[in-house]
Amino acid sequence: xxxxxxxxxxxxxxxxxxxxxxxxxxxxxxxxxxxxxxxxxxxxxxxxxxxxxxxxxxxxxxxxxxxxxxxxxxxxxxxxxxxxxxxxxxxxxxxxxxxxxxxxxxxxxxxxxxxxxxxxxxxxxxxxxxxxxxxxxxxxxxxxxxxxxxxxxxxxxxxxxxxxxxxxxxxxxxxxxxxxxxxxxxxxxxxxxxxxxxxxxxxxxxxxxxxxxxxxxxxxxxxxxxxxxxxxxxxxxxxxxxxxxxxxxxxxxxxxxxxxxxxxxxxxxxxxxxxxxxxxxxxxxxxxxxxxxxxxxxxxxxxxxxxxxxxxxxxxxxxxxxxxxxxxxxxxxxxxxxxxxxxxxxxxxxxxxxxxxxxxxxxxxxxxxxxxxxxxxxxxxxxxxxxxxxxxxxxxxxxxxxxxxxxxxxxxxxxxxxxxxxxxxxxxxxxxxxxxxxxxxxxxxxxxxxxxxxxxxxxxxxxxxxxxxxxxxxxxxxxxxxxxxxxxxxxxxxxxxxxxxxxxxxxxxxxxxxxxxxxxxxxxxxxxxxxxxxxxxxxxxx
Amino acid sequence: xxxxxxxxxxxxxxxxxxxxxxxxxxxxxxxxxxxxxxxxxxxxxxxxxxxxxxxxxxxxxxxxxxxxxxxxxxxxxxxxxxxxxxxxxxxxxxxxxxxxxxxxxxxxxxxxxxxxxxxxxxxxxxxxxxxxxxxxxxxxxxxxxxxxxxxxxxxxxxxxxxxxxxxxxxxxxxxxxxxxxxxxxxxxxxxxxxxxxxxxxxxxxxxxxxxxxxxxxxxxxxxxxxxxxxxxxxxxxxxxxxxxxxxxxxxxxxxxxxxxxxxxxxxx
Numbered sequence: 001x002x003x004x005x006x007x008x009x010x011x012x013x014x015x016x017x018x019x020x021x022x023x024x025x026x027x028x029x030x031x032x033x034x035x036x037x038x039x040x041x042x043x044x045x046x047x048x049x050x051x052x053x054x055x056x057x058x059x060x061x062x063x064x065x066x067x068x069x070x071x072x073x074x075x076x077x078x079x080x081x082x083x084x085x086x087x088x089x090x091x092x093x094x095x096x097x098x099x100x101x102x103x104x105x106x107x108x109x110x111x112x113x114x115x116x117x118x119x120x121x122x123x124x125x126x127x128x129x130x131x132x133x134x135x136x137x138x139x140x141x142x143x144x145x146x147x148x149x150x151x152x153x154x155x156x157x158x159x160x161x162x163x164x165x166x167x168x169x170x171x172x173x174x175x176x177x178x179x180x181x182x183x184x185x186x187x188x189x190x191x192x193x194x195x196x197x198x199x200x201x202x203x204x205x206x207x208x209x210x211x212x213x214x215x216x217x218x219x220x221x222x223x224x225x226x227x228x229x230x231x232x233x234x235x236x237x238x239x240x241x242x243x244x245x246x247x248x249x250x251x252x253x254x255x256x257x258x259x260x261x262x263x264x265x266x267x268x269x270x271x272x273x274x275x276x277x278x279x280x281x282x283x284x285x286x287x288x289x290x291x292x293x294x295x296x297x298x299x300x301x302x303x304x305x306x307x308x309x310x311x312x313x314x315x316x317x318x319x320x321x322x323x324x325x326x327x328x329x330x331x332x333x334x335x336x337x338x339x340x341x342x343x344x345x346x347x348x349x350x351x352x353x354x355x356x357x358x359x360x361x362x363x364x365x366x367x368x369x370x371x372x373x374x375x376x377x378x379x380x381x382x383x384x385x386x387x388x389x390x391x392x393x394x395x396x397x398x399x400x401x402x403x404x405x406x407x408x409x410x411x412x413x414x415x416x417x418x419x420x421x422x423x424x425x426x427x428x429x430x431x432x433x434x435x436x437x438x439x440x441x442x443x444x445x446x447x448x449x450x451x452x453x454x455x456x457x458x459x460x461x462x463x464x465x466x467x468x469x470x471x472x473x474x475x476x477x478x479x480x481x482x483x484x485x486x487x488x489x490x491x492x493x494x495x496x497x498x499x500x501x502x503x504x505x506x507x508x509x510x511x512x513x514x515x516x517x518x519x520x521x522x523x524x525x526x527x528x529x530x531x532x533x534x535x536x537x538x539x540x541x542x
Numbered sequence: 543x544x545x546x547x548x549x550x551x552x553x554x555x556x557x558x559x560x561x562x563x564x565x566x567x568x569x570x571x572x573x574x575x576x577x578x579x580x581x582x583x584x585x586x587x588x589x590x591x592x593x594x595x596x597x598x599x600x601x602x603x604x605x606x607x608x609x610x611x612x613x614x615x616x617x618x619x620x621x622x623x624x625x626x627x628x629x630x631x632x633x634x635x636x637x638x639x640x641x642x643x644x645x646x647x648x649x650x651x652x653x654x655x656x657x658x659x660x661x662x663x664x665x666x667x668x669x670x671x672x673x674x675x676x677x678x679x680x681x682x683x684x685x686x687x688x689x690x691x692x693x694x695x696x697x698x699x700x701x702x703x704x705x706x707x708x709x710x711x712x713x714x715x716x717x718x719x720x721x722x723x724x725x726x727x728x729x730x731x732x733x734x735x736x737x738x739x740x741x742x743x744x745x746x747x748x749x750x751x752x753x754x755x756x757x758x759x760x761x762x763x764x765x766x767x768x769x770x771x772x773x774x775x776x777x778x779x780x781x782x783x784x785x786x787x788x789x790x791x792x793x794x795x796x797x798x799x800x801x802x803x804x805x806x807x808x809x810x
Contacts, residue, residue: 389762400675
């Protein structure tokens with residue numbers, strides 16, 4: 001390589017990473033499904049508000065969605081105590097909120113005290129609550145603060161990724177922010193305009209202030225087809241999440257805009273109702289509580305076909321509750337169950353079932369037939385259910401598919417328990433398995449197959465309870481990992497949830513958008529928003 | 543007009559015949575999934591191609607037509623019978639009975655059908671076969687669709703009650719049963735028959751609407767509603783023309799029902 005070509009290559013690289021000043025002054029546009037309900041970061045419950053919170057909030061530590069590691073935010077360093085009951089932050093000096101109000105440890109204390117206020121009903125506070133008592137912030141100096149909790153919290157530092165700092169003194173209250181953007185305009189039902197925060201602390205390696213893009217326009221658009229049409233026309237620059245059909249359509253119409261960010265963290269699963277008081281026949285309860293029966297159903301489902309046909313190859317057969325994409329916590333010794341109808345029949349025979357004239361009967365002669373409920377309008381789930389229906393027919397099981405509107409479905413699976421099996425998905429935004437405590441502990445509301453148990457109904461559920469409590473009680477990663485690995489193994493052996501597929505994180509993005517690092521974790525495309533920049537149209541065409 | 547009626551009649555007969563002969567004409571079982579051949583184009587094996595799960599579209603169209611064309615008239619018949627009984631009784635009895643029945647009909651007309659159907663369907667037992675599920679869906683449609691026809695039947699019966707013909711029959715000592723059988727019944731029958739024919743396409747479209755929402759006929763049984771779901775996304779805009787065959791068939795069939803009715807027959 002000649003010296004000239006080396007210089008050219010370096011110049012090209014620097015142009016890619018560091019936009020010329022003239023290229024920074026433009027606007028990134030994308031859609032949100034509704035107007036944000038609140039701009040108060042402590043009261044966020046809906047996705048549009050969460051989007052604004054992410055883009056405007058200055059947090060003490062930020063989870064790098066790519067490396068899955070915590071990075072300094074407005075705190076330069078932090079230390080969690082060995083008992084996981086307190087944390088000490090050292091803050092950046094001389095920071096200003098977007099309105100020019102100075103930032104200090106008093107603001108951190110103010111934010112935490114507000115979080116302590118029970119009358120606020122902050123959903124963010126739930127994650128910080130451990131044991132009875134309040135969070136006690138103690139200001140040590142202008143830039144140092146210690147925060148004590150009434151009980152140990154696993155992954156304590158990571159919680160602060162969700163907690164933007166509020167100003168104790170700003171007259172603009174929650175509208176004064178420390179994040180890369182601030183809310184400049186909001187027209188409910190139309191758009192939210194975010195402008196670049198002139199006081200944002202982060203700079204690139206050449207000293208250029210970040211973010212590169214001057215403003216973000218979040219247009220309110222409920223209709224996902226219209227959103228896609230706007231993307232195809234070039235009216236918007238990105239769509240954070242696409243369903244497989246939209247993705248395939250985009251790949252055909254504008255392949256340069258289609259982005260597959262890799263295996264996602266969300267799961268799709270089917271489970272049987274094992275609630276003892278459920279209004280279903282006793283013989284069916286015997287089937288559903290039989291490990292052999294659940295295992296046989298699982299073996300009879302062709303997950304590879306589900307991924308290939310329903311998701312057009314944009315999904316992978318699932319292994320268990322923690323997807324392979326979660327590198328830190330996935331039990332790498334586990335493999336997805338292979339499609340094995342003869343093996344399924346063997347298991348069923350061992351459990352007293354018999355296949356006669358193509359119909360599977362239990363030991364008392366009841367033909368095996370059950371219903372699965374899923375939410376109407378979710379095409380992928382309905383198609384998966386239809387494919388599972390054919391797979392199960394091959395081992396003599398008749399499956400009736402019932403699609404219900406979402407409120408009716410939730411009523412049945414959470415209150416009346418008047419259902420036999422259910423096919424639904426689970427959104428996993430948190431990499432730490434401790435976030436799944438409310439699913440795996442047998443006394444939990446979301447222990448879907450048999451919630452709110454007074455004592456564990458089975459030895460393996462008792463073992464899961466023990467493992468979840470063990471991982472929650474220590475900050476020793478190795479101990480936690482061992483417990484979580486064993487949990488995954490038990491779940492694969494017992495199959496209270498029959499995991500089907502892990503979807504790929506699919507997105508659409510303008511070829512103009514540079515420094516993009518699409519990841520499966522939310523927010524998939526703009527998690528590094530301060531580093532993004534838009535190339536001029538002519539350069540993008542090249 | 544007569545030619546159009548004739549063409550529409552022949553078209554409906556052909557559609558009905560094709561659906562009845564579905565077991566002979568269908569290239570494959572309607573539920574069979576050719577998973578290696580999903581979204582296939584037209585071929586000798588699959589004349590209308592395959593859907594997203596690899597099921598033969600022609601087979602599903604033939605069986606779906608059977609479901610929609612058999613059960614929509616059944617639902618229309620149920621609704622018309624209910625309307626005849628309710629409206630006829632109200633119109634002939636008059637007084638508070640008429641007021642109560644008409645108030646009930648008004649109430650039914652003011653209730654948003656779709657939400658009512660979604661609610662009622664959510665309360666039904668889950669473990670029913672697809673065939674039972676489709677029968678229940680259409681029975682629900684029939685039970686909920688009586689009100690409009692009942693108002694028309696009620697008005698017709700009221701007019702009959704006060705007509706010279708009935709007054710004369712009463713004055714001649716005609717018994718109530720004979721009055722119903724010989725005079726009121728035949729005069730109401732024309733109106734009800736017209737309403738029956740008019741409501742068939744309404745029920746076809748209602749099922750299609752429910753199907754589009756995923757709340758219609760249960761899988762794997764096809765219906766026009768479930769077949770139309772293939773067109774329910776943006777990607778269908780650039781789809782092969784064969785995907786629009788169920789839509790074309792639905793439009794032609796509903797239009798044919800309207801043509802078959804002579805304008806003078808449709809007493810609205």
